[in-house]
Structure formats: structure tokens, C-alpha cells
Ligand SMILES: C=C(OP(=O)(O)O)C(=O)O
């Protein structure tokens with residue numbers, strides 16, 4: 001039986017050294033699931049609320065856990081419905097999206113454990129298919145993830161021609177290493193940012209040169225197509241009072257930003273552009289998608305925050321052709337699956353994503369396979385990133 005007998009919550013460390021929430025779910029028959037909430041730095045204005053972990057844990061213990069005991073762990077909709085009922089708000093501001101997502105994911109893992117099935121199979125079903133996501137690997141980063149580095153938050157290797165998950169994962173790590181070589185050749189010192197990407201003190205223009213060269217070298221080495229993409233995280237660059245994007249001493253209006261990004265797509269043959277505009281500017285997303293949506297993925301992260309209402313508005317406006325999916329932006333696996341399903345029904349691609357503050361939790365690797373997502377964004381090196389990438393390799397090994 002998969003009835004939940006206990007849920008325990010604790011504070012553990014995430015990769016930036018801050019506390020986050022971990023949940024353990026136990027079932028009657030001994031099924032066990034453990035999951036931890038990640039934590040963002042460049043968070044979207046419309047995300048579900050992450051409470052300070054001590055507060056989130058105390059509130060979930062008081063309001064949510066009594067409702068969860070006795071439910072079937074495998075009945076994810078009931079578990080997530082109980083979390084929503086316990087919270088009583090739209091944005092999980094009562095028990096915290098961090099408590100909610102940790103419990104939701106831990107319940108799924110406990111159910112998989114009872115079934116003796118891997119999580120991706122429990123969530124995706126027996127007829128899931130045999131597609132695997134392409135990993136987007138952060139190789140140079142700045143913005144909110146590293147001071148004194150690029151304005152654009154993430155330069156992402158995209159090994160779109162890789163014949164297997166493992167080759168794609170290794171290609172991204174090789175791009176990361178090659179970027180280090182090129183920076184070294186240029187005499188540029190480089191520390192690492194929050195997600196393990198290099199955070200060199202160079203301009204965005206120089207970062208484009210470096211990543212382009214790295215991708216070309218690696219493409220020659222591996223013999224399949226490797227492109228790159230961006231997470232501009234433009235909401236962090238946007239000055240709402242002046243209505244401009246601020247790149248150091250330079251500013252760009254929304255129209256100029258559309259022009260700039262469209263030019264970058266063509267100049268660098270970008271495979272992917274995430275959050276090129278502020279999260280309130282659906283119109284600019286629509287303008288860019290109309291211009292370059294036939295040759296690149298225009299992806300909404302802070303724009304959609306894994307929220308079906310915001311996604312539906314984007315669909316109605318043709319604002320993007322892909323969505324970033326982060327379970328902790330919305331708080332439960334059920335809500336996460338709803339967003340993926342809505343996107344897929346509307347022929348949008350999904351990229352399942354980590355947060356900049358991560359743990360060794362590997363749930364998103366399973367989620368990406370279970371949902372048949374085209375992409376997974378989870379860094380390219382670093383323990384909390386390789387935990388997911390290595391799990392993806394294991395899943396691919398297991399599934400064939
Ligand atoms: C992973 C990201 O960063 P954060 O977790 O800081 O929001 C992102 O913006 O896509």
C-alpha cells in the first residue's frame with residue numbers, strides 16, 4: 001500500500017550555502033521518497049513564494065502534514081491538492097513553495113519506490129516513448145549569478161546534433177573546458193558563477209566570440225552539431241522607470257532590444273533565447289517570435305513562471321515557442337505537468353530547468369524524461385549539476 005504514514009521536513013544546504021527545505025515521505029509498506037527544493041537568484045516577479053526555510057517548515061508541519069497522512073503517495077493530484085488546500089493561497093505564500101515542492105516531489109518518489117519503478121517511469125508511464133532531452137549547458141555566466149561578469153546571465157552550449165544523451169553531456173563539459181582554454185589564451189582570469197559557468201570580467205561581445213569559438217572547436221572534435229543559446233534574464237537588466245534595458249553604460253529601448261536579439265540570433269545562429277525581455281513585456285516577445293521563431297527557440301522563464309495562466313496568455317499572443325519549466329516556480333508536480341501539457345498541446349518545446357541554488361536532488365532529470373521534454377537546462381559541471389546530468393545518463397542506459 002502506498003498510504004503516506006509520515007512526512008518529515010528539515011533544513012539542508014543548497015549550493016550557494018543557504019538553507020533550503022528537504023522532505024522525506026514514508027508509506028505504510030515502507031516506500032521512501034526524499035526530495036529537496038532548489039532556490040533561484042534571478043527569480044521571476046510572478047513565481048510562487050519561497051519562504052525562509054524555518055518558516056516554511058513550521059507552517060507546512062502545522063497545516064499540510066496532517067492533511068497528507070493517509071493519502072496515497074501515488075495519487076499525485078490528491079497529494080498536490082492537499083498541499084494547495086493546506087496553503088489556501090494562489091502563490092503558496094502560507095506554507096511556502098519550497099515546502100510544497102519538496103513534499104510533492106518526495107511523495108512521487110515514495111510512490112515510485114513502492115512500485116519498484118524508476119521515477120521517470122512512474123511519472124511518464126509505460127508508453128512514455130524513448131526520447132531524451134538535449135542538455136543546455138551554462139558555460140559563461142554573469143548577471144545575478146556572478147558579479148563583474150557578463151550582463152547576459154547565461155551562455156548555453158546546445159549540442160543539438162548529439163546522437164545520445166551521454167555524448168551531449170560530455171560535449172557540454174568539453175565546451176566548458178574549451179571556454180577555459182580560450183580565456184586562458186586571451187589572458188582572462190575566470191572564477192565560476194553560481195551554476196559552475198565561467199564568470200570572466202569580459203564584455204558580452206567578447207563572450208559571444210569566446211563561446212562561438214569554443215563551440216566550433218568542440219563541433220570539429222565531436223563530429224556533430226553543437227550550437228549555443230542564451231538566457232538573457234532581461235528582467236534583471238530592465239529599468240522599469242526609464243523603460244530601458246541597462247547594459248552597463250549603454251541602454252536599449254524595447255524596440256532596440258528586439259533588434260539586438262534578432263541580430264544576435266542571425267549572427268551566431270543561436271539555437272535558443274530565454275527571457276530576452278522583461279517579464280511584463282509580452283508584446284516584445286511576440287515581436288521577436290514573429291521575426292526569428294522559425295529558426296530559434298524563444299523561451300519564457302520569468303515570463304511564464306511554469307504557470308498555466310501566464311502560459312495561456314503567451315499562447316494567445318504567440319509570444320514564444322518554448323517554455324522553461326521549474327517545479328518550484330509553481331509549487332507542485334501536478335501544476336508542473338499541467339504547464340508541460342498545455343505547452344505540448346500548443347506545439348511549444350519544454351526545457352526542464354534547475355535553479356541557480358541547487359542540491360544533489362535529481363528529480364528534474366526524471367521529469368525531463370517523463371514529460372518527453374526537448375531540453376533540460378542543468379549546468380555543465382559542478383556536483384549539484386552533474387548529479388542531474390549523470391542521472392540522465394543512467395536513465396538513458398536503463399531505459400534502452
Ligand atoms: C536558472 C535560472 O536562474 P535562477 O534559478 O537564479 O532563477 C534561470 O534564470 O533560468
Ligand SMILES: [Mg+2]
Nearest residue numbers: 231274275301
Ligand atoms: Mg532564466
